[in-house]
Amino acid sequence: MQRRAAFSAQTLAVLAALAGQPSAWRHGYDLAQETGLKSGTLYPILVRLADRGAVEARWEEGQPAGRPRRHLYRLTSDGLAAATAARAVAVAGPGSRPAVSRRAAGRAPSARRLAGDGT
């Protein structure tokens, strides 16, 4: 029986988006736009990644004028290692490639980038 990938295509897309700028704090809508994921998919992934210690979250400091404070996210060192490992698996070839569905991969540009597609 083929082993399932540790991360789904959507999770890989989120990891790739965060790993693109590892030191920057990103907000939800920004990640949603980059990954093409809806909030109902993106946030549960962020919750799970935060639970696993792969993502750290904090609220924006100070009260910005005319808008509420945003919740911000970035990868921890463990998360960055996990993202790098996932990328290595994705580019290693079909045998070790995680089971990423064509539809999900096509929808999520970050997943393609993670797999080294370059498109």
Place this chain on the structure above:
Amino acid sequence: VKARLTELLARALRVAARLLPAPRREWAEAVQAEASLLPAGWPRLDWLAGGLWMVLKEANVVRKVIYWLGIGAVAATAAWAMWLSWRAAQVADAEAVTDRVRILVVATAMLGLPWVARRHGWFGPVASTVPARLTRVWGCAAICGIGIALLRADSHAGGNAIGLKGGFSALHEVAGLVLVAALVAVPLIVRARRPSVDPSTLWSITGVAGVSAWMLLPLQLLAVGYVVAVLFATSRRAPLASTQLVVGMIAGVVMGLIAYGLAGLADQLLPVYLGLLAIITLAVAGTAGALAAWLLPDTAECGELREACIRQGLLAGAVAGAAGALLLTNLSLFLFFTMIIGPPAGLVGGALGGAFAAMHPLKRGPDGARAWGLFVSGS
């Protein structure tokens, strides 16, 4: 309309966020904060709808709704059955009154047991596998079905569905109920107050209370026993794996249908039918036991594997015997006695099947695949 819908969803999200435990609420707040920065219209609406879905999933709201719908269904079935009984049964029919009490006791057990033992998880919550959930729904529905069939039979003048005569005795009922309560409560209390107590003492107390209650209320206890078995077998603490449940349930349904197909014999040649019933139960439960054992993942030690095979077969066989008996009693109340002999016969058949599987393990190929005739299962 969009603005109104957006406002409605934002309010629903704020309310739903309260369902989440405190550390999780900030995620709902994050979605809300982000929503106010999105362009108004569909993008904001879509974002809020996704956030609401996330909160409902995180708070297990769907599961809670289904759970309460299940409880409501059992309570409504019991209430409806009582109403039917009062309307249709003979006013002075003592057996009908006894049946009402039996059904109330069973419905109370079905609704109350998961709540009573919720801290230890013996009867609830249900295990998070599909087979466990389906088995619990099927088992509870089958028990409710027997109750309704019983009341329906009572509605016919002079009808006594299962052939047991005897008047209604309030003393028997009350004493029996007290004993059933003691059966559940005493071991829990003793264990809570004296954690170091010898398990054999607890089993002795349970055994004495159980036998006494059985003497007073054989049918109630049988039905309550089935409720306990269904709830326990499908709880998170259950020793049954999904494989045993699936194999046992399928075998039980097959067994029930075969036995019901031959039920015509029971009127003419009861001993022959009983013999056939025993053979069918042993054969089907044995097959279930062997299948469950063959599906067992490999264990290191040969002796350990044999024990595991027999245990798998035993449990799958017991499930098959109980499921078959429940189905058979639903199809014909006259065959209620299969609820007594079904599980032990299934247990024996399953153990034999498990032992057979231990002696004849399926050959594995070099890549770890098992040969299944036309089929090959990967590892």
